[in-house]
Amino acid sequence: MQFFAQNVVILGAGLLGGSLGMAMRQRNLAAKVSVWSPSESTRAACAKTDWCGTVYSSPEEACQEADFVIFCGPVDTIPPLMKRLAPICRPDCLLTDVGSTKARICAAGDQYFSGSRKATFIGSHPMAGSEKSGLPHAEAKLFEGKTCILTPADAPLEPLRRLRSFWSALGMTLFECLPEEHDRIVAQISHLPHALAAALCANLSDHPAEWKDCAGSGLRDSSRIAAGDPRLWSAIFRENESAFRESLSNFRKALAELESALDEKGDESLLQFLTKARDYRIQLNRGNSCDE
């Protein structure tokens, strides 16, 4: 089944929304791609692109005739937008999102888009962002070879097959789980690494400025994600607060394990800890390569 839509609407045209528009055009996945953005300058920028057919200044107007809608704004803006669009969308419309959290978004999706006369919402999380944000960094190949997590829960089969074929058509590998499971996983593999990078940088900024002249690629790579948009990330931490706090507390335990290995006279526990870490990291290279 090759994905094809007549009227796609991208709600929010930042890094992910813009890249989706480009990728859909490049792969000829839609007859028409339209955009709504709350930002006037983003709407103006979209109007100048070759992938965007119509730019709307209201999401309701944009979605009236849509058969595929993708929420691409910050995670906390998605449920209020769903509420506005639920009475508007056609029953055959499929809606999804690209948010980094899923439990609250999918609960809102269930609330606003359930019942046989309604459109269908199924959550998606393409692991394809970066520390960069905004339309100027968008690129058609952003999704290629990366993983997309779908959280279908009780979604009907036909829209789910359609959604799978969409992300597959962008070159993504699919991973499916429940929304709550998704949030526990990404808390650990994405939100925690972001928090560590941010804490590392916040901490370093209290030290003499010339220390950064000594920085090597170890520090650069391990802290790269800390350059991400604070507004996006504070919304993510809030949306996924309980799983995120749990991942922080798990991490504290791992750090305590390292410290107690240091307390021992011999190096056996220290070597064991570092070897366990290395084995995991080497294994990680064997998966498909993807960004988040």
Next chain:
Amino acid sequence: MQFFAQNVVILGAGLLGGSLGMAMRQRNLAAKVSVWSPSESTRAACAKTDWCGTVYSSPEEACQEADFVIFCGPVDTIPPLMKRLAPICRPDCLLTDVGSTKARICAAGDQYFSGSRKATFIGSHPMAGSEKSGLPHAEAKLFEGKTCILTPADAPLEPLRRLRSFWSALGMTLFECLPEEHDRIVAQISHLPHALAAALCANLSDHPAEWKDCAGSGLRDSSRIAAGDPRLWSAIFRENESAFRESLSNFRKALAELESALDEKGDESLLQFLTKARDYRIQLNRGNSCDE
């Protein structure tokens, strides 16, 4: 002043030692480069390279006629080796190292190589390693464009100028400080990031294996250094234990700051924390790019 040596001896031919040999040959910095390695297989591999003139099975024999000696083995092996070589080295010999810690190594250097009739030791730390180790990963361009930290303390001017010209000839930017200061800096910018990456991976290895299928480039980049050699890193943590422990305790404070920002109802402190981190990280990109 263009660096040039007659008889260079590399003690330990792993990633850094091997790369030094290659780079010196490529840039024609020495009449002859010799190697001693405690490993028979490394000695055999060196004998087959185009940059290695003679391979020695004893460090004493290797260093007898040397005018430039570089310790390239694990940090804890350097002081015992200095003790063996102090009675052997010619008075005009300059010795340095590539170790990731400096206080203990430079103290041993002062002990074994001080006085006007003795050779001179000055500590170096080229920030040019990676998570890879061993001769097979060595490359001539490893040092280009990166930072080398020198810790001369009371070194006489002539050998210091010679050492500066050596690392500069390899394309490195120099940074000079006291050995103890070096150790505090690298604890924070190199050893701490390594510990965080290792704790992140050790922690993740306790979670379901399929979680790694969801991993994005955020996790990959922030954990890359955790794939480093456990033996090398446990020696580094031990050698720099007090500054390393201090950096861990600093980091705990930064993490606690993030958690108390989360405890607040509003997002102001959270945004402030993430913005401070982002500003630091963006600034880091403006320095010269270098590896460690």
